[in-house]
Amino acid sequence: MTTTSTTKPLIEMRDVRKSFGTYDVLNGIALDVREGGVVCIIGPSGSGKSTILRCINGLIPVNSGTIRVGDFAVEAMKTDRELIALRHQVAMVFQQYNLFPHRTVMQNLTMAPIQVLKENPADVRERALKLLAKVRLTGKEDAYPSQLSGGQQQRVAIARALAMQPRVILFDEVTAALDPEMVSEVLNVIRDLAGEGMTCVLVTHEMRFAQEVADEVFFTDRGVIVERGPPKQLFQSPNDPRLKDFLDKVL
Amino acid sequence: MNLDFSWLADPYYQYWLLRGLGTTILMSVLGLVLMMVIGIAGALIIHLRVPVLATWTTLFVEMFRNTPPLVQLFFLYFMLSEMGLTLTDPATGQRIPIFSGFTCAVLSLGLYNGALAIEIIRSGLLAVPSQTVEGARSLGYSRVQTFRYIELPIGLRLSMPAMTNNVVSLIKTSNQAALVAVADIMYTATQIMLENFRNLEVMIFVWVVYVALSSLAVVAMRYIDRLIRIPGYGAVA
Numbered sequence: 001m002t003t004t005s006t007t008k009p010l011i012e013m014r015d016v017r018k019s020f021g022t023y024d025v026l027n028g029i030a031l032d033v034r035e036g037g038v039v040c041i042i043g044p045s046g047s048g049k050s051t052i053l054r055c056i057n058g059l060i061p062v063n064s065g066t067i068r069v070g071d072f073a074v075e076a077m078k079t080d081r082e083l084i085a086l087r088h089q090v091a092m093v094f095q096q097y098n099l100f101p102h103r104t105v106m107q108n109l110t111m112a113p114i115q116v117l118k119e120n121p122a123d124v125r126e127r128a129l130k131l132l133a134k135v136r137l138t139g140k141e142d143a144y145p146s147q148l149s150g151g152q153q154q155r156v157a158i159a160r161a162l163a164m165q166p167r168v169i170l171f172d173e174v175t176a177a178l179d180p181e182m183v184s185e186v187l188n189v190i191r192d193l194a195g196e197g198m199t200c201v202l203v204t205h206e207m208r209f210a211q212e213v214a215d216e217v218f219f220t221d222r223g224v225i226v227e228r229g230p231p232k233q234l235f236q237s238p239n240d241p242r243l244k245d246f247l248d249k250v251l
Numbered sequence: 252m253n254l255d256f257s258w259l260a261d262p263y264y265q266y267w268l269l270r271g272l273g274t275t276i277l278m279s280v281l282g283l284v285l286m287m288v289i290g291i292a293g294a295l296i297i298h299l300r301v302p303v304l305a306t307w308t309t310l311f312v313e314m315f316r317n318t319p320p321l322v323q324l325f326f327l328y329f330m331l332s333e334m335g336l337t338l339t340d341p342a343t344g345q346r347i348p349i350f351s352g353f354t355c356a357v358l359s360l361g362l363y364n365g366a367l368a369i370e371i372i373r374s375g376l377l378a379v380p381s382q383t384v385e386g387a388r389s390l391g392y393s394r395v396q397t398f399r400y401i402e403l404p405i406g407l408r409l410s411m412p413a414m415t416n417n418v419v420s421l422i423k424t425s426n427q428a429a430l431v432a433v434a435d436i437m438y439t440a441t442q443i444m445l446e447n448f449r450n451l452e453v454m455i456f457v458w459v460v461y462v463a464l465s466s467l468a469v470v471a472m473r474y475i476d477r478l479i480r481i482p483g484y485g486a487v488a
Contacts (some may be wrong), residue, residue, distance in 0.1 A: 057389060080393035087391035098386030101484045102405050112390035115400060146483035157386075164390060 010035040010168060010199055011056060016065035016075075018051060025051045027223035028065070033168070036197045040210035040231070043220035044246060049203040052220070053170040056201065057090040058083050070167065084116060091161035092170040095177050097153040099145040105132070105156050106141040109163045117164070124163070131159040135189050151182030158189055168199040175206055207250055211235055219243045258447050259456070271439030272460065278356055278435060279422045279464075285361025286421060290368025291403070297369065298376050298402070299394055308369070315366035321427050324359040328352060328431045356428035356435075364421040371417060375410030376402050408479055415472040419465045426461075436460055 011033040018026040025048045033039045041049045054060040055067060058074050067074035072086050100108050109128035113119045132138050135155040145153050154174055161169050171190065175183045187209050194200055194213045204210055210217055211231045219227045219234065219242075227240045235251075238244045258264055295301075296308045315323065327350060337346040350358065379402050387397045407414075429438035440457045444450050 059385065059388060084391040084393065087389060092389040094382060094386065094389075096382045098382040098389070100383060100386065100401060102408065102481045111400065112387075112392065115396060116391040144482045144484065146481070160390070 009033055010037075010070060011201070012066075012068040013052070013056070014066045016052075016055060016067060017063045018048075018055060018060065019063060025223055026055070026062070029220075029223070029225060031218060031225065033199060033201055034215075035167070036199055037215050038194045038200045038213050039202070039216050039218065040214040041201070041203045041218045041220060042205070042207065042210060042246075043226075047220045048223045049220055050172050053092065053172050053201060053203055056170060057092055058086055059092075088117060088164060089167045090170065091164045091166035091168075092172065093154070093157050093161050093174050095173040097145070097150075097157045097177075099153055099157055099160070101145050104142050104144055105137065105148070108145065108156060109160050112160070113163055113165075127165075128159070128163055131162050134162075134192070135159045136185075149182060150178045151185045154178065154182075154186045155189055158186070158193075162193075168201065169193070171200060171202040171204070173203050173205065175204070205250065207235070207247075219246070221246070254452055254455075255449060256452055256456075258443070258449055258452070264443055267439045267443065268436065268456075271434055271436040274353070274428075274433065275422075275425055275435040275437075275464070278353065278360065278425045278428060278433070281357045282360030282364065282421050282425065283418060285357065286364040286368050286417070289361060289365030290372050293365070293369035294372035294376060294406075295398060295403075297373060299398060312366045312369050315362050316370065320359055320363040320424050321430070323363055324355060324427055324431060327355040327359055352428065352431040352433040355431060356425065356433050359427075360421050360425055363424070364417055367417050367420075368414065371410045371413045372406060374413070375406035375408070377406075378409045379405045405481075408476075408481065411472065411476045411479075415469060415476075418468050418472060422464055422468055423461060 009032040011031070013029050013031040016026050016029040017024070029048070029052055031039075031052065041052060043049050051060060055062050056069060056074065058077050062075050065075065069086060069090055072082075072089075074086060077083055077086060100111065103111060106125070106128060109131060110121065110124045113124040113127075114121050129138075129141070132141065135158055137152060137155055137159070140148065140152065140156075145156065148156065157174075158169075174190070175186050178186065183206070187206065190200065190202070190209075191213055200213075202210070202214075214231045216228060217231045217234045218225050219238075219240070221242050227234060227238065227243050234243070235247065238247055293308045293312065296304045299305075328348065331350070332348045336349050338349050339345070340347045383401060383405065384397060387401045392400065426435060426437040428435050429441065432438070436457060440453050444453045447453075
């Protein structure tokens with residue numbers, strides 16, 4: 001994929017607001033991600049981090065504001081057909097893996113490309129085998145998700161996202177449900193992806209990892225981006241007192 | 252007490268009983284097919300909240316789940332004709348009911364147990380983890396595709412224990428067809444009793460037949476359950 005860092009960003013959120021009932025989750029989010037960029041979103045629980053990701057791929061409709069992904073105006077999308085085209089470009093990996101428990105590892109990877117994107121099954125299978133090798137799970141093709149460890153399931157989920165050949169992958173606290181010894185095997189895969197130029201948006205509590213892989217870090221609190229910047233600046237010389245307070249607690 | 256089963260050796264009775272058993276099995280199988288079609292279609296309509304249809308389906312469930320199946324059968328068999336829904340027999344020129352007793356029995360089984368099946372399948376669908384559904388949505392699955400490829404396959408598996416009860420209930424309820432003169436095993440048994448007065452022996456035989464049929468159904472359902480079980484998933488032992 002060619003880098004187009006000088007042109008307009010791949011993802012552009014402007015003044016995005018979202019409330020659940022009377023509870024305001026997002027109070028005017030602005031966020032840019034350039035193609036090939038790695039962006040980390042950090043912040044306290046309930047600050048709206050996961051909601052930002054779900055707005056980007058249209059899982060949650062927004063109340064107001066604009067979200068552009070490539071040429072898609074996400075906030076205007078209503079029908080399944082529109083959303084399919086968007087989700088072909090924006091894949092997501094979840095905290096709880098969200099794999100299909102009734103299908104094998106191989107089927108988890110091939111189902112959506114075949115059933116949703118109507119691709120040729122033989123091509124998809126070939127691609128899936130390569131992806132399984134990439135996430136170091138060769139030989140697990142016929143296993144069912146619940147026969148795998150958490151770290152292995154999460155790597156299947158990443159391979160499943162990649163099988164859609166997306167332009168960007170959203171990672172929603174993908175290591176939060178894992179045992180400590182399995183965190184690194186998942187982070188290694190994400191590090192590889194970031195190194196290969198895949199556009200990644202990560203919501204994470206792994207501060208050291210954020211510092212290492214991110215081009216830019218966004219700190220959210222109470223539904224707004226309080227501070228943003230390169231990781232070094234944000235972690236070592238934070239300006240906002242809320243960010244300082246947060247970093248004191250987590251580092 | 253002197254039990255005498257020698258009548259079972261009578262080829263004439265054997266033929267009756269076999270015909271009756273065949274009718275019971277055929278009614279049950281057709282009823283089961285109709286039950287599953289109604290169950291899946293109804294669950295789909297209510298689950299996806301299809302406008303208008305969902306309200307009608309809910310109404311259907313309440314109407315058929317909350318009335319005795321015998322009342323439903325009598326409605327189909329007697330009341331439809333009473334209400335003027337009849338055909339004219341081309342041979343005799345007489346007005347005959349649109350549905351035969353057999354058809355009415357199958358319809359009533361399918362409708363009654365189908366209404367229960369809708370609720371059973373729906374409870375299975377509701378037990379599918381929301382994360383699994385979200386995973387499908389994030390991959391671009393439409394609501395109908397999510398239902399077909401994700402929710403239904405998992406939900407049906409989760410509803411297997413409750414569905415087994417429903418299947419057995421349908422087989423047992425099929426005997427009410429005897430009341431609209433369908434020659435099932437129950438009807439045949441009654442005819443034999445009228446001829447040989449061996450009421451106790453005949454009823455013991457009928458008892459054994461239903462135990463055997465229901466047990467076979469349970470074994471079959473367990474076999475299917477094992478066949479489709481998701482390795483390592485769920486609390487089902």
